[in-house]
Amino acid sequence: MKITVINTGGTFNKRYNPIKGQLEVPSDSIALDKIVASCHNIEFEIKNIVSKDSLDMTDSDREEICEAIKSSKNDKVIIIHGTDTVHLTSKLIKEKQIEKQIVFTGAMVPMSIDTVEATMNFSQALGFLSAKVENGTYIAMHGVVVDCLKLVKNRELGQFLIQK
Amino acid sequence: MKITVINTGGTFNKRYNPIKGQLEVPSDSIALDKIVASCHNIEFEIKNIVSKDSLDMTDSDREEICEAIKSSKNDKVIIIHGTDTVHLTSKLIKEKQIEKQIVFTGAMVPMSIDTVEATMNFSQALGFLSAKVENGTYIAMHGVVVDCLKLVKNRELGQFLIQK
Amino acid sequence: MKITVINTGGTFNKRYNPIKGQLEVPSDSIALDKIVASCHNIEFEIKNIVSKDSLDMTDSDREEICEAIKSSKNDKVIIIHGTDTVHLTSKLIKEKQIEKQIVFTGAMVPMSIDTVEATMNFSQALGFLSAKVENGTYIAMHGVVVDCLKLVKNRELGQFLIQK
């Protein structure tokens, strides 16, 4: 299977900088590397772009993400994105009606702090793309992969929950 | 989404017993609990049965697994199984042609030692079952979820690889 | 052996709050609990006070720490403290010439992110107090335990280094 991963930053990637004493969004894919290392049956194309906390994303950043999806080598695309504005970016991408299977994912806790939640969200996207799925824009978080409009962050609970 | 998990033991579950100085297959679901804790959109039925290294599984154990699948509350079933004989058990289950979506998974390294590989394999099964998939018997390991006959353990590499 | 631990906060204790999306200094001793759980030969008195990033510590906070040392049940005292102003607090305590063996420690990376550095620094203090040491004010960081004036944080490297 061939998958393009567009890694845009967000909590998923955050790492602690002991000199500055704070968490930073790096522009590398170290948070992703350990998962990728166990994916012996996938040929990945990985693009690290934007590299921001999603609260800081601009229209221009979202345009860059859109172009990266369009120009990706593969029809199966996973986008790692901050959780605060993933609803905005995914809605924008959905409206573009790109003929690919696009899955947004991310994490509430950095991979560097809790490997389980981040690995789970990303790997759900892998499993979903292993099935024959229609072109569309999906989100993979907290147990399920569904249309990107149907799973919404509950900011009090810190959980993505299916809208009823 | 509703999913039944039949946890039969294997490397996935192994934990170190400091008194005995060795890894043991427990009969609980502690290895699974941390993943389940982040699955806010899934209602799980979890059955801990057999609880063996899969090299020690008998025909009777496999019959018990088969019955557990048939009697499970849900049509979506994940079976955590040792990697050494998962090909035997999954082939047997496939031949029974049960009208459910059955996904075998497991790990090469215990969840208690490496959370990433075990979480990845299990979560791929979750993602796969989020898609509309046909009834069948599948295996989720090392990046992909495919028909259980197509992914085979390479014992020299310690990797499950798609048969060409 | 009996030891009083005065846990004042700092990086050692920081935990990620997924709702707020940031690291916080909690007022509990969860970061310490896993170390304490393996100390089968020590009777601890643990006091959680101040609970601040050490950059935010006031003169009043330092007075509170001083009182906690004086009123501690034991003559062996470990103080967990933020690394940014540990030199100020430890110098102040040293000047008080309290008749106890007082060891400051802390971490450059939170225990919740890197268990090794935090555990190492704290456990050096334990080992030092196992020896017959004179009353005084010491600091345990990055491999050694010495008089608190001799080990200084190098802010470019993020390391506590012995002054030559």
Added chain:
Amino acid sequence: MKITVINTGGTFNKRYNPIKGQLEVPSDSIALDKIVASCHNIEFEIKNIVSKDSLDMTDSDREEICEAIKSSKNDKVIIIHGTDTVHLTSKLIKEKQIEKQIVFTGAMVPMSIDTVEATMNFSQALGFLSAKVENGTYIAMHGVVVDCLKLVKNRELGQFLIQK
């Protein structure tokens, strides 16, 4: 500070071999490396010898350990050793009355499974050697560093406890 570490194997070093499906005692110092990486004030000499589960140690292995202590560059020596026969080896070394400060340590759970207990035991030895201690043969486990004859493994509890 200069310290020689003689790493003889034991549970401290055990790592899981996914191909063989079991824990092995490696002949490298990977388990030690992460601790050493934070010891910015120590110059280490590290010797990996014997590399065995201590139940398998022979008289010849113990002789080799003795020679390694005698020929070590430094007067401060830490010996990482399996917990099952550390009482035999340390008693033997104590009887040799070598004019150095020798501290045995180890772990009940491999560093690769639980970083905290292993890091704690080793780092107590570091802290103890930071104090001015008399030549002798000591053991650093579970909170304290004492004469090697005084701390004994309780095999039912899996804990090293001071003999009363």
